[in-house]
Amino acid sequence: MATGTLSTAHLPFWLNWLSSNRPHYEVTVGVTDSARQFVSTSALAALTGSPVVRNTWDTEGELKPVHTRLAAEYDGIIVFPASVAFTSALAAASGDSPFHLAALGTAAPVVLAPTFPPGVLDNPLVTDVLRRLDDVPNYHIVSPQKGTSRSTGAETDVTAPLWDVIGVFEAAAGHPDRGAGTPETASA
Numbered sequence: 001m002a003t004g005t006l007s008t009a010h011l012p013f014w015l016n017w018l019s020s021n022r023p024h025y026e027v028t029v030g031v032t033d034s035a036r037q038f039v040s041t042s043a044l045a046a047l048t049g050s051p052v053v054r055n056t057w058d059t060e061g062e063l064k065p066v067h068t069r070l071a072a073e074y075d076g077i078i079v080f081p082a083s084v085a086f087t088s089a090l091a092a093a094s095g096d097s098p099f100h101l102a103a104l105g106t107a108a109p110v111v112l113a114p115t116f117p118p119g120v121l122d123n124p125l126v127t128d129v130l131r132r133l134d135d136v137p138n139y140h141i142v143s144p145q146k147g148t149s150r151s152t153g154a155e156t157d158v159t160a161p162l163w164d165v166i167g168v169f170e171a172a173a174g175h176p177d178r179g180a181g182t183p184e185t186a187s188a
Helices: 006-021 041-048 066-073 084-091 098-105 124-134 162-172
Strands: 025-028 077-082 110-114 139-141 145-148 155-158 184-187
Touching (some): 006 025, 006 041, 006 162, 066 098, 077 084, 077 162, 084 098, 084 110, 084 124, 110 162, 124 139
Parallel strands (some): 025 184, 077 110, 110 139
Antiparallel strands (some): 145 155
């Protein structure tokens, strides 16, 4: 699942990396409405060979709602990048969107890769949000790394590289990369 942050603009690069390094993974990308401001869904579909899932209650002819399908049919959920809004709503157990309900309703690993504007990670409210999420047994937080804010030039906390996130997912799912032989499915 991709949320609305400037880091989402880099998702095509990361999906290309993933297809080169984990060609056996079957990936479905989900995008929030705010993520669509930063990346083309056509590009995401072309890179994954799979239709992009929108964070909508409209089932578009599907028999199962989006949240039920994502929670039940995937080996895990990766939120990359995870915005402040998404992580805060998830920590509050918000059922306001299908993506939040999918993450709340799955027993599979949920790996979150937060990215924050300058100073946000230092706020005790955000620290508490991350702590609460990290306390959920199947949730895994991949800590942001220091980087430069594109809007201010200040040091900030940016999304960890996807190879770190995939490593956490594979460890949480109980398997190392198995090579090109076994397909895995994950919602990113």
